[in-house]
Amino acid sequence: xxxxxxxxxxxxxxxxxxxxxxxxxxxxxxxxxxxxxxxxxxxxxxxxxxxxxxxxxxxxxxxxxxxxxxxxxxxxxxxxxxxxxxxxxxxxxxxxxxxxxxxxxxxxxxxxxxxxxxxxxxxxxxxxxxxxxxxxxxxxxxxxxxxxxxxxxxxxxxxxxxxxxxxxxxxxxxxxxxxxxxxxxxxxxxxxxxxxxxxxxxxxxxxxxxxxxxxxxxxxxxxxxxxxxxxxxxxxxxxxxxxxxxxxxxxxxxxxxxxxxxxxxxxxxxxxxxxxxxxxxxxxxxxxxxxxxxxxxxxxxxxxxxxxxxxxxxxxxxxxxxxxxxxxxxxxxxxxxxxxxxxxxxxxxxxxxxxxxxxxxxxxxxxxxxxxxxxxxxxxxxxxxxxxxxxxxxxxxxxxxxxxxxxxxxxxxxxxxxxxxxxxxxxxxxxxxxxxxxxxxxxxxxxxxxxxxxxxxxxxxxxxxxxxxxxxxxxxxxxxxxxxxxxxxxxxxxxxxxxxxxxxxxxxxxxxxxxxxxxxxxxxxxxxxxxxxxxxxxxxxxxxxxxxxxxxxxxxxxxxxxxxxxxxxxxxxxxxxxxxxxxxxxxxxxxxxxxxxxxxxxxxxxxxxxxxxxxxxxxxxxxxxxxxxxxxxxxxxxxxxxxxxxxxxxxxxxxxxxxxxxxxxxxxxxxxxxxxxxxxxxxxxxxxxxxxxxxxxxxxxxxxxxxxxxxxxxxxxxxxxxxxxxxxxxxxxxxxxxxxxxxxxxxxxxxxxxxxxxxxxxxxxxxxxxxxxxxxxxxxxxxxxxxxxxxxxxxxxxxxxxxxxxxxxxxxxxxxxxxxxxxxxx
Numbered sequence: 001x002x003x004x005x006x007x008x009x010x011x012x013x014x015x016x017x018x019x020x021x022x023x024x025x026x027x028x029x030x031x032x033x034x035x036x037x038x039x040x041x042x043x044x045x046x047x048x049x050x051x052x053x054x055x056x057x058x059x060x061x062x063x064x065x066x067x068x069x070x071x072x073x074x075x076x077x078x079x080x081x082x083x084x085x086x087x088x089x090x091x092x093x094x095x096x097x098x099x100x101x102x103x104x105x106x107x108x109x110x111x112x113x114x115x116x117x118x119x120x121x122x123x124x125x126x127x128x129x130x131x132x133x134x135x136x137x138x139x140x141x142x143x144x145x146x147x148x149x150x151x152x153x154x155x156x157x158x159x160x161x162x163x164x165x166x167x168x169x170x171x172x173x174x175x176x177x178x179x180x181x182x183x184x185x186x187x188x189x190x191x192x193x194x195x196x197x198x199x200x201x202x203x204x205x206x207x208x209x210x211x212x213x214x215x216x217x218x219x220x221x222x223x224x225x226x227x228x229x230x231x232x233x234x235x236x237x238x239x240x241x242x243x244x245x246x247x248x249x250x251x252x253x254x255x256x257x258x259x260x261x262x263x264x265x266x267x268x269x270x271x272x273x274x275x276x277x278x279x280x281x282x283x284x285x286x287x288x289x290x291x292x293x294x295x296x297x298x299x300x301x302x303x304x305x306x307x308x309x310x311x312x313x314x315x316x317x318x319x320x321x322x323x324x325x326x327x328x329x330x331x332x333x334x335x336x337x338x339x340x341x342x343x344x345x346x347x348x349x350x351x352x353x354x355x356x357x358x359x360x361x362x363x364x365x366x367x368x369x370x371x372x373x374x375x376x377x378x379x380x381x382x383x384x385x386x387x388x389x390x391x392x393x394x395x396x397x398x399x400x401x402x403x404x405x406x407x408x409x410x411x412x413x414x415x416x417x418x419x420x421x422x423x424x425x426x427x428x429x430x431x432x433x434x435x436x437x438x439x440x441x442x443x444x445x446x447x448x449x450x451x452x453x454x455x456x457x458x459x460x461x462x463x464x465x466x467x468x469x470x471x472x473x474x475x476x477x478x479x480x481x482x483x484x485x486x487x488x489x490x491x492x493x494x495x496x497x498x499x500x501x502x503x504x505x506x507x508x509x510x511x512x513x514x515x516x517x518x519x520x521x522x523x524x525x526x527x528x529x530x531x532x533x534x535x536x537x538x539x540x541x542x543x544x545x546x547x548x549x550x551x552x553x554x555x556x557x558x559x560x561x562x563x564x565x566x567x568x569x570x571x572x573x574x575x576x577x578x579x580x581x582x583x584x585x586x587x588x589x590x591x592x593x594x595x596x597x598x599x600x601x602x603x604x605x606x607x608x609x610x611x612x613x614x615x616x617x618x619x620x621x622x623x624x625x626x627x628x629x630x631x632x633x634x635x636x637x638x639x640x641x642x643x644x645x646x647x648x649x650x651x652x653x654x655x656x657x658x659x660x661x662x663x664x665x666x667x668x669x670x671x672x673x674x675x676x677x678x679x680x681x682x683x684x685x686x687x688x689x690x691x692x693x694x695x696x697x698x699x700x701x702x703x704x705x706x707x708x709x710x711x712x713x714x715x716x717x718x719x720x721x722x723x724x725x726x727x728x729x730x731x732x733x734x735x736x737x738x739x740x741x742x743x744x745x746x747x748x749x750x751x752x753x754x755x756x757x758x759x760x761x762x763x764x765x766x767x768x769x770x771x772x773x774x775x776x777x778x779x780x781x782x783x784x785x786x787x788x789x790x791x792x793x794x795x796x797x798x799x800x801x802x803x804x805x806x807x808x809x810x811x812x813x814x815x816x817x818x819x820x821x822x823x824x825x826x
Contacts (some may be wrong), residue, residue: 100130105126121197221233326347359381516799535579674689
């Protein structure tokens with residue numbers, strides 16, 4: 001009987017197993033189990049439960065929350081394999097413990113979690129999940145959780161502290177978690193809508209986990225007070241890429257405890273170089289703070305920047321060959337204002353802005369209140385010596401230290417720097433500041449760059465506010481056409497005014513020291529200087545292109561100058577200056593003067609040279625000169641009052657014509673007063689008068705008189721020598737014609753007198769008659785007898801100064817000159 005009963009039980013057990021395996025738990029029993037689970041606080045619904053060799057298999061499992069707004073299950077699995085673990089007796093709360101394996105899981109976060117996931121989002125679906133769950137009256141425990149989700153493997157352990165009817169915290173609290181004074185109603189401090197989550201998901205699509213990833217998560221969620229919840233996470237990945245930028249390794253460690261989401265460490269590694277990020281986000285205040293350091297130099301990381309920033313870099317022609325190494329601290333600030341709360345350091349190599357190339361640059365960076373400051377900068381610039389010939393400057397690179405700021409509130413920027421570099425390298429980079437390039441473009445450095453300390457800045461909304469303050473030293477500097485052997489300068493430019501205070505210039509052994517300023521808006525220069533620099537160099541520096549000194553008046557040799565006053569090169573109306581000038585030699589187009597000294601004054605357009613005293617070819621001269629310089633007029637009218645005594649006549653002629661021979665001598669004296677226009681031909685514009693005399697000389701071999709002397713020797717065969725030892729006369733210059741009525745040529749025995757005119761167009765038209773010198777009574781008697789004879793042989797002078805022609809006027813005999821020597825005249 002016992003054997004039959006035992007056999008029957010075995011058969012019934014086998015049948016039950018077969019029935020449960022084939023048909024599952026009867027619906028009535030299943031509903032009772034579900035009801036008991038619901039009464040235990042487990043809001044679960046199961047369509048069917050069958051028995052398998054591995055355990056119980058539940059089909060279409062759905063888990064709900066008790067929140068009235070959760071209309072769909074937060075957990076839905078098509079198939080769940082679970083095995084209930086039986087706790088030992090004596091456990092005060094054995095609960096329901098299951099080892100669960102779920103397939104095709106769909107998630108729908110509860111409204112209490114503060115986040116909505118779109119129905120079509122891939123984040124809703126988990127491929128597989130294995131975990132151990134313990135359902136207790138006051139909590140749900142999750143251990144040994146493993147999920148395959150979004151290409152990553154999740155390892156999860158945690159606890160849900162279930163809500164109580166009175167809303168008080170559960171008796172089971174995670175040790176070390178302090179309660180917040182302000183109760184948080186959801187896991188997330190702000191609600192994330194489906195649209196916001198979709199944006200987040202779209203951004204994550206740029207991440208590819210090519211080598212897989214592991215995420216370890218441990219959590220404690222208090223359903224009564226979410227502010228007491230805590231989450232710790234650790235993410236590891238290999239062969240990961242962002243926007244096709246690859247990294248060999250990535251690791252993220254952090255935790256969440258309201259109100260702070262803390263990122264303990266986020267590391268991206270590429271080619272044994274890394275980017276490290278640390279920080280935390282205060283969810284209550286909405287502020288972020290942290291640190292970031294970058295040692296990756298590959299410029300491929302630029303592809304991670306927003307396209308708007310990449311377009312901006314292209315627009316401003318800012319190029320990187322390597323990324324900067326940096327260490328930055330940011331915040332605390334709201335995320336959108338993080339860029340405005342930065343401090344740290346950086347270093348970068350191989351960067352260019354327009355055509356300005358930087359080899360290396362390092363320094364400190366800080367940004368706050370919309371003001372960016374780069375301090376303790378140290379950099380080296382690459383030269384462009386291959387372009388030096390074209391530019392006219394050495395274009396040598398160099399090194400510099402300094403600071404930079406950019407203030408978005410006041411729209412200002414500023415630079416202060418000290419170093420050695422050709423500033424012409426900055427012409428392209430400063431092309432948006434034409435005032436700056438105009439100032440820099442005035443200076444060319446021939447051999448090596450200057451030593452410079454400078455400050456510059458402007459309001460970038462108003463480039464007329466640009467200023468530059470420079471202290472510099474340089475050698476072999478070309479300032480327009482003036483080549484200076486050295487330049488030591490302190491210059492300040494603002495609002496169109498360049499001030500040099502002080503300036504020391506060397507041009508060989510010559511120098512100039514003093515202060516000066518140039519107002520480029522009003523075209524006015526002021527100066528107070530002294531030295532030995534030639535006036536043409538000073539003029540070229542202050543007023544390039546005027547071409548008065550050096551072209552009209554040239555100083556040679558040792559020169560001493562002291563100048564003070566104002567030069568109005570725009571209109572000359574405000575001009576008022578005084579110059580004391582001493583020069584070893586001064587040359588004007590018609591003569592040279594040694595030992596020159598004068599006082600030069602300028603009052604309006606009138607420039608006057610007063611009390612000029614000089615040595616004139618071994619003689620002495622004095623002069624007064626004035627010229628009217630009006631930029632609005634083409635004419636340059638001037639007046640000359642010149643007085644000369646006992647000058648070497650031959651040397652005077654040789655200045656005009658170096659071919660004049662040594663057979664000519666004499667002492668020249670005279671005075672000249674005339675007016676002319678320096679911008680026009682002398683003979684066409686000059687009007688004046690003067691007198692001239694040459695004594696104690698030998699003038700027969702003058703090209704003008706050489707042929708006259710030969711004719712006289714033929715007319716008077718008894719005289720083997722006809723000489724001219726002196727000459728004198730007065731003349732008048734008017735309308736381009738020189739007239740003289742009392743020209744006299746004196747010889748030892750025979751003399752001559754003449755009258756006539758000379759013009760550039762028609763040449764000479766003069767009559768010359770010889771006569772016996774009458775310095776003693778006998779000569780006077782002879783002259784009475786011979787005058788009718790010489791009248792008969794009166795000579796007429798025609799032709800040009802270069803080719804004079806003499807003929808006997810009474811006999812119409814033309815005797816052209818065979819001499820080709822000529823006196824060049826202006």
